[in-house]
Amino acid sequence: MMLKIDLVGGAVLQPSGLETARLSMADGVVVDAPTGRSVDLSGYRILPGIVDVHGDGFERHMAPRRGAMKQMNEGIVAAEAEIAANGITTAVMAQFISWEGGLRSLDFADQVFNAMIATRGDIVTDLRPQLRFETHMLDLYAELPQRISDWQVGYVVFNDHLPHDRLAEGRKPPRLTGQALKAGRNPDVHFQMLLDLHARGGEVPEALDALCAQLRQQGVQIGSHDDTTGGQRAEWRARGATVAEFPETAEAAEAAHTAGDLVVLGSPNVVRGGSHKGNASALDLITMGFCDAIASDYHYPSPRRAALMLAKTGLMDLAGAWALVSSGPAKVLGLTDRGTLTPGKRADMVILDKTDRVAATLSGGRVSYMSGDIAQRFVAAA
Secondary structure, three states, rough: OOOOEEEEEEEEEOOEEEEOOOOEEOOEEEOOOOOOEEOOOOOEEEEEEEEEEOOOHHHHHHHHOOOOOOOOHHHHHHHHHHHHHOOOOEEEEEEEEEEOOOEHHHHHHEEEEEEEHHOOHHOOEEEEEEEEEEEOOOHHOHHHHHHHOOOEEEEEEEEOOOOOHHOOOOOOOOOHHHHHHHHHOOOOHHHHHHHHHHHHHHHHHHHHHHHHHHHHOOOOOOEEEEEOOHHHHHHHOOOOOOEEOOOOOHHHHHHHOOOOOOOOOOHHHHHOOOOOOOOHHHHHHHOOOOEEEEEEEEEOHHHHHHHHHHHOOOOOOOHHHHOOOOOOHHHHHOOOOOOOOOOOOOOOOEOOOOOOOOEEEEEEOOOEEEEHHHHHHHHOOO
């Protein structure tokens, strides 16, 4: 049920900053005029709902043990519960298709995307599919555009995680045996597959050019993942990939920013104060102005924590920091109907208590999460 209600007494985050003001909603959007039914939110802060532009933390809900759950739909519902509990109102669920197999196999991706379609009417959060695709999976290129259409995927990001240096020397990569067994493959067969994929590297650029052109014709948004050089970013831009996800170096991030591309960084990197893989520090890139959005990556609590941390350290004011998890990612996705709590926008909001915990989340004017004392206030107003 969409709420028709006035939230009063709370501190509302507007682009200019926090201000104690009435926030009214009706028919799923923020409205100017009061509705006449009030909820007292004194002591709470009301912020725009978090738009998570890339997250794969849902995997643990889809396959808590090796192999997929029999009821994939239940996994989507469970993932949404965690997503909503962390103040996320729009979530891009990034599903891989990779030579790694297992949870990143074509078959598993097919199950996930179909489960997202099947559960769309049963959930409150706006869940959106993203395909993250390994560039050297050449044998899938011919069928990929149709599959993307069938899966209703509107956003595709490309990356290449093959250990090319070792493969060029004919050496096995670290952790190959465990990786192979997790995918249900014989380690020798897995190694040979990697060698074969590496050997076809010369075919990839031309094939990518054609694939990206076809996806653009289908209206699919394209991005690249883990860019390391300015030249690499330029190649992706030429293919129409104007989003740079998690650039690994300052050079790549600066090249993207200078060219007008949109840069997405990982919130766990921000919270940790650096990359767990030794890549460029997200804090440094934000300080240099090379960031348009912060994503959950693999940890749904981190966008909220990262934005609040940026504000508390004084690196940015709260409005600017929160924009990196709300209006910034909305811009990346081309969603002009959300990201701020201004009249006419979707009633997407997260309500924080005095300890910065999520007390409630509303997506499109509907409650997706609510816990604790705040529930009594909404019930009293009913």
